[in-house]
Structures are given as structure tokens and as C-alpha cells.
Amino acid sequence: MRGLPLRTGIRWKIAVAIAAVGAFIAVTLSVIVHNAARISMLDNAREVQMERLLFAQRLYETSKPKEPRFGAKINDPSLPGQLDQLMRDQRRGTYVQEHRHGGPPDVWAAVPLANGDVLSLHIPFADRSATIMKDLDRALVIGSVSVVFAGCASGVLIGGQISRRLRRAAAAAGRVAQGNGEVRVREAVGGFVRDETDDLAWAIDSLTDALNERIEAERRVTADIAHELRTPVTGLLTAAELLPPGRPTELVRDRAQAMRTLVEDVLEVARLDGASERAELQEIALGEFVDRRVRSMFPDAEVRVVHESWVATDPRRLERILGNLLANAAKHGRGPVEVAVEGRVVRVRDHGPGFPEALLRDGPSRFRTGTSDRAGQGHGLGLTIASGQARVLGARLTFRNVASEGAPEGVGGAVAVLWLPDHAPTNTGSFPILRVAD
Structure with a gap:
């Protein structure tokens, strides 16, 4: 399970938590209300049963011949043991007898007579009372389900508000991580209630x-x-x-x-x-420009224009990026160095050991070349400057390694890809969303 983390939003976590608590409270209260109502109705039935029996006792003692009425019986053999014990103690009482096979219970009432006999009366729990209990149970179930759904809905609303604020904070923090230090997360979060x-x-x-x-x-x-x-x-x-x-x-x-x-x-x-650099834009034919500049700087490089495109960019900064990428390929890679232009995308590839893992993971870092050779192999500023100039142009510079077919292990090539934007860069540079699959 550690290898399969379960990712859920805070909205649903809060909703599930509120629904679970609401369900627990609703079920608990329903059980309490059901038992309290049942006990109250049984107690009332026992009182009514005793009043009936006392009235039947008065009629029995004053009538001649003495005959029990209203369904009362003398010395009923089915008298429950608890009532039988009370009769021996010359005490009157009531009793609720549950049936093993289910159904409504019987409500008993018994009184001892002066001659030692026992007058008792028992009837099933009123059908009307049982109907009332069923209606009460149905109302409790409906109420419990309503509470659960209402709690879940309120949890979704509350969690959604918190989730939106956190997503805004994460988006603002992401813009800060991209170098936009003017972004304020507190303003992005917004809202009137502080939490x-x-x-x-x-x-x-x-x-x-x-x-x-x-x-x-x-x-x-x-x-x-x-x-x-x-x-x-x-x-x-x-x-x-x-x-x-x-x-x-x-x-x-x-x-x-x-x-x-x-x-x-x-x-x-x-x-x-310092983010103070600004691009001086000109309309240029990208393929022709790259071909001319590469051949003047590195005549041995192979240039291939797959598709020509006109772009609005700063030629001086673009030339600086190309020069640093080619210089890096010449210093740390192997020939042949290939440059391909396809639309607004420029690729520079060598056939050396490739970029170090640290550069692929963290990006270019100044004064770090990724090689143990310190004998004039550079200071790690070339790719750092290339990335900075690309940011000023509103472009994106990415790095990856490829493996050459038939080459020994560890020998493939490093590929630097410059993605020029479809629009003019903003004051601080922009990173367009590119849909080109590489």
C-alpha cells in the first residue's frame, strides 16, 4: 500500500468526515429516541392495563355470582413467573412479556384477591401503538439519511472553499518559484474570513x-x-x-x-x-538566421531546416543562446553537432555522453559543469546564461539525453531544445504552453 498512495482532495475528505460524524450522531439519537418512545408507550400501556384490571376487580368483588369480566381470568396458568412471585408476596403489578417468535408483546396486569386467588388480565400491545412506532422509525430513518446527505453537501461546500483557496495559494507559489517575485500569495488567496x-x-x-x-x-x-x-x-x-x-x-x-x-x-x-533585461524584437526568418549564425560560429556543425518560420524575437539574444549551446556541445560532447529548425523549435544535439543527471533534474546551475575535469572545461555559466536569455525572450529551454542506436552504453547524445513563443514576450518573460510532442 505504501507504493500506491491514495490521492484525494481535501473537499472530499471533509465531506466524508462530516457525513461520518453526522451518520454516527443520527444513528445514536435515533436509537435513543426509539427506545425512549417504546419505553414510554409500554409504561403507558401498563398503567392503562392496571386501571382496567382494578375496575374489573371491583366488578368481580361486587357482582353475584362472581365472574371475571373484560377478559380477566382467575388463576391463569400462563401467568408469567415474575407476576406469580409478586402475587405470593400479596403485591399487585404489571409485566411486559416479549415473544420469541416476534410480534407485539403482551401487557400483563395481576392483583391478589382476599381469598388467595389471582385476578389477571393480558392483551397484546395495541396495534395503534405498534403503527406509531413504525411511523416513528420511518421518520427517524428519513431524518438520519437527510442529516447524512446534508452533512455531506455542507462538507463539499466548506471543503470546496478551502480547496479553492489552497489551489490559488499553490498556483501563486508556483509563479513565485518560476521567478516572479512580485506575486503575493495572500492577495491570490483572497476571501474575507481569515483562517x-x-x-x-x-x-x-x-x-x-x-x-x-x-x-x-x-x-x-x-x-x-x-x-x-x-x-x-x-x-x-x-x-x-x-x-x-x-x-x-x-x-x-x-x-x-x-x-x-x-x-x-x-x-x-x-x-x-535582476530581471531588468528587455528583448528588442525583430521579425526574422528563423531557419535562415540559425543557418547563417551557426555556420559562422561553428562551421563543422550540421544545420537542417525542416520547416521555415517567421518569429518576433531578439536576434542578439538568440545568437547568444545558440553560441552557448554550441560551445557546450563542442566542449562536453562529441561530433557531429547537429542543429535542426522546425517551425519555432530549435534543437541542438551532440553525440557525447549526454547531460549530467543533476542538470536534467535541477536545471543549469552556475559554477557547476557536472564533470570532474577542472582543466579549463568552463564554469557552468554557458547554459545558465542561455536559460536566462531564453527567459527574456519568453522562450523555454529544455534539456534531455538520447541513446544512439548501436552505440556503447553511456554514449548517446545531449539534446537542448529551444521553444520560441507564438507571441511577443512579456516584460518579465513568459512560458507558453507548447503542445508539440518531442
Whole structure:
């Protein structure tokens, strides 16, 4: 059962709980009312039976010859044992005799006479009383069923209200998780009555504000450090150009250029994290643009345009995304590198070991490449920048691995898919709902 979790909504849980409690209370009260009504009616029948017997006793003692009337009997052999014991003690009494085969019980009344005889009277429980009990039972059953259904309906209404508020809170929290820090869960929940849902929303909003402040502080520190490094690194690169030709000079220039590239990448990541970047849109033929840019950056890559499409996008940012994806494929994958354009979808594939599991699970992360090789294999900023630029374009960038037919285990390929939107991106970027099966 642990492997098969039962998922139900809070609405139905509350409805079932209220219905169960209502059914328990209704059944309990019905049993109590039924027994109390039956006992009361039997007690009343016993009193009536005793009054009849006393009236029959007076007639019996004053009449000549003495003959019992109204169905009374002298020394009835079927007198119940309990009444027989009372008669021996010279005490009058009544008794309700139940039948094993069912049916209405008999109501007995008996009195001792002066001569030692016993005058008794018994009749079945009145049919009218039995009819009243049946009507009462029917009313109790109908009332109990009505209470259960009413409780279930109220549970659905109450649970539905709570469920809607929680779904709104979850949707707002999802938008916050996508990077929209301006969303307030408390406003999304709404409502006039405050409950635990509002406390949860307030806690999420407080957590969002704290995380936004921390992220903004880290972004500012990163941007400030990168900006402060920019000037000395530029000076270092200029000084390296003045060194005499030779292998040491080439190494210094190479490292200085790598440091400059890293500083520029860190600054770009900081700008993307600040959500201040805006796309400058132009209408371009996507297939032609990708083919021209890929051939200029990576002539060895294979470009295939399956279907041409015109898109409104930022060519500079799109070129940056393509360059980073191709650079990642060249560094961490194997040839041939294939680029396919189909409508508004661009795929970049290599035939290497594929993306690491951490990247597929959590997405690109800065300063993490997923490889143990640290000898100039990058800083994990390329895919991070590509994802950030895609977000500015309102596009979606996904990563997956494929297995090549006949290739050894662990060798298949990494595929990065860029989904460009059908509409212009919003100020903060948008993620369109794509129905294309890949």
C-alpha cells in the first residue's frame, strides 16, 4: 500500500468526515429516541392495563355470582413467573412479556384477591401503538439519511472553499518559484474570513520577501565584484599585448582572456538575475538566421531546416543562446553537432555522453559543469546564461539525453531544445504552453 498512495482532495475528505460524524450522531439519537418512545408507550400501556384490571376487580368483588369480566381470568396458568412471585408476596403489578417468535408483546396486569386467588388480565400491545412506532422509525430513518446527505453537501461546500483557496495559494507559489517575485500569495488567496490558509500565505510571502532580499544582495555583490574586476582585467589584457612574442606570452594572454570572459559572463548572469533585461524584437526568418549564425560560429556543425518560420524575437539574444549551446556541445560532447529548425523549435544535439543527471533534474546551475575535469572545461555559466536569455525572450529551454542506436552504453547524445513563443514576450518573460510532442 505504501507504493500506491491514495490521492484525494481535501473537499472530499471533509465531506466524508462530516457525513461520518453526522451518520454516527443520527444513528445514536435515533436509537435513543426509539427506545425512549417504546419505553414510554409500554409504561403507558401498563398503567392503562392496571386501571382496567382494578375496575374489573371491583366488578368481580361486587357482582353475584362472581365472574371475571373484560377478559380477566382467575388463576391463569400462563401467568408469567415474575407476576406469580409478586402475587405470593400479596403485591399487585404489571409485566411486559416479549415473544420469541416476534410480534407485539403482551401487557400483563395481576392483583391478589382476599381469598388467595389471582385476578389477571393480558392483551397484546395495541396495534395503534405498534403503527406509531413504525411511523416513528420511518421518520427517524428519513431524518438520519437527510442529516447524512446534508452533512455531506455542507462538507463539499466548506471543503470546496478551502480547496479553492489552497489551489490559488499553490498556483501563486508556483509563479513565485518560476521567478516572479512580485506575486503575493495572500492577495491570490483572497476571501474575507481569515483562517490557516491566510497564515500559510503570509508565511510564503514572508519567505519570498526574505529570499528576494537575499538573492538581490547576492546579485549586487556578484555584480559589484565583477564590475570591479573588469578594469584591472582589461588592463592586464592590454599589458599582455605588449609582451614580447613567445610561449609564456601566449599563456598569459590566454589566461587573461579567459578571466575577461568569465568577468563578462558573471556580469551578464547578474543582469539576467535582476530581471531588468528587455528583448528588442525583430521579425526574422528563423531557419535562415540559425543557418547563417551557426555556420559562422561553428562551421563543422550540421544545420537542417525542416520547416521555415517567421518569429518576433531578439536576434542578439538568440545568437547568444545558440553560441552557448554550441560551445557546450563542442566542449562536453562529441561530433557531429547537429542543429535542426522546425517551425519555432530549435534543437541542438551532440553525440557525447549526454547531460549530467543533476542538470536534467535541477536545471543549469552556475559554477557547476557536472564533470570532474577542472582543466579549463568552463564554469557552468554557458547554459545558465542561455536559460536566462531564453527567459527574456519568453522562450523555454529544455534539456534531455538520447541513446544512439548501436552505440556503447553511456554514449548517446545531449539534446537542448529551444521553444520560441507564438507571441511577443512579456516584460518579465513568459512560458507558453507548447503542445508539440518531442
